[in-house]
Amino acid sequence: MTRPARPAAPATRPGFVWALPAAVFFLLxxxxxxxxxxxxxxxxxxxxxxxxxxxxxxxxxLFDDPVMLQSVWTTLLLTALGVAVQTPVSILIGVWAAGHQRNRAVLSAIYFVPLLLSATAVSVVWRAVLDPNFGVPAQLTWLFGDGNLLGTKGGAIAVLTFVGVWQYTPLHALLYQGGARAIPQVLYQAAAIDGAGRVRQFFHITLPQLRNTIITSVILMVVGGLTTFDTVLILTQGGPGTDTTVTAYYMYQKAFKGFEFGPGSAVALVLVVVATLISLVLVRLSGYDRMRGTTEGM
Incomplete structure (x- = not known):
């Protein structure tokens, strides 16, 4: 006579003790x-x-300071441009890198090299490359005019956007590569049987399956864009004039160059609040919190 199988023990969530080290680290x-x-x-x-x-x-x-208000708009502009450019490029590269093309691994490794460099090193390199006297613009005057890309507001904004995209797109492409590899292949096989081509599979299978990855990537882009500092410090120093003075750089000017730590702390607090609110709004609008609650309730 066989003994009846014991019922499986109900799954329990880890206790608070497991989160204590992270909680203490965050607190301190x-x-x-x-x-x-x-x-x-x-x-x-x-x-x-x-x-x-x-x-x-x-x-x-602070709120009567025109430079502060301008720095907020400049920060939001650079952040929006970074998200608008990096998101589609990162998705395409990440999905491609998740495939099995010839030489894919070698090309992916080469493309991900910027991830190994610091923002300071990247900014120094691009400042040398874009030098109006000895850099590439000086040799291609037919394309860049006088070569002083950082001497105008439009040129400086374009350079800051390009350098940020060049450095951080590989990070987000890596996220999309992992997300694309987690998509069940049976979905593509079923779509191929129904006659769907690669483009249709991309828009109807890949993008919907990458929804959570897109949310995570965009939040990281927004937080990174709002806290941009190294690139502005080295490439433009907030210039020309105050046209590229972002909020983080303005905080640095107030606190560590002007020795006004009170106003500098107020700028820092505004930056934290804005970044937090934008992240919460993105999560709310994306429906990620509702989707997560539905999944946990199943």
Whole structure:
């Protein structure tokens, strides 16, 4: 006589103890510094001596500052351009890299080289390449005119967008490569039997299956675009004039060049709030939170 099989034990979620190390790390290196910045935003402090509480003076002067408002719009513009260019390019490269083409692995490895470089090194290289006296524009005056691409607002914005796309597109292409490889091949086989070509398969199978990856990638692009600093510091230094002064660079100017840590902290706090709100709006509009709740309830 066989013994009846025991019922499977119900799956339990890990307890809070498992999340304790990450929670402590976040508390010490994210929440506490953010709280200190919030406190400093209501003070007047030059980095030496005691901070002096000045109420809402930093905030009122901040929103009356035309450079601050311009920096917010410039940051949003660069972020929007980065997302608009990087997303389609990253998807195409990532889906291609997930295939089995000849020499695919070698070409993918070469293309992903920018991921190994720091933003500072990339900016230094491109500043040398685009030098109006000795760089490529100086040799191709028929294409670049006087060669001073960074001397105009349009040229500087275009260069910053291009350099950001050149460096960070491989990262997002890597995300899409992983997402494309996780798509069940049976979907493509069924579509091929029904007579769907590659283009139709891409729009009706690949893109819908990459929805979560697209959401993640766009959020990373937005947060990265809003916190752009190294590239602006090395390539344009906020110029010409203040045309490419992004919010992170403006915070650096206020706090670490002007020794106004109170207003600089207010700028930093605005940047954190804007980045958080935009990320939450993207998640909400994409329906990712509702979709996740439905999946967990199944």
């Amino acid at each position: 290196f994210a929440f506490v510094p953010l709280a200190l910045v919030a406190v400093l935003s209501f003070t007047s402090w030059d980095g030496i001596g005691e901070p002096h509480f000045n109420g809402l003076d930093n905030w009122t002067s």
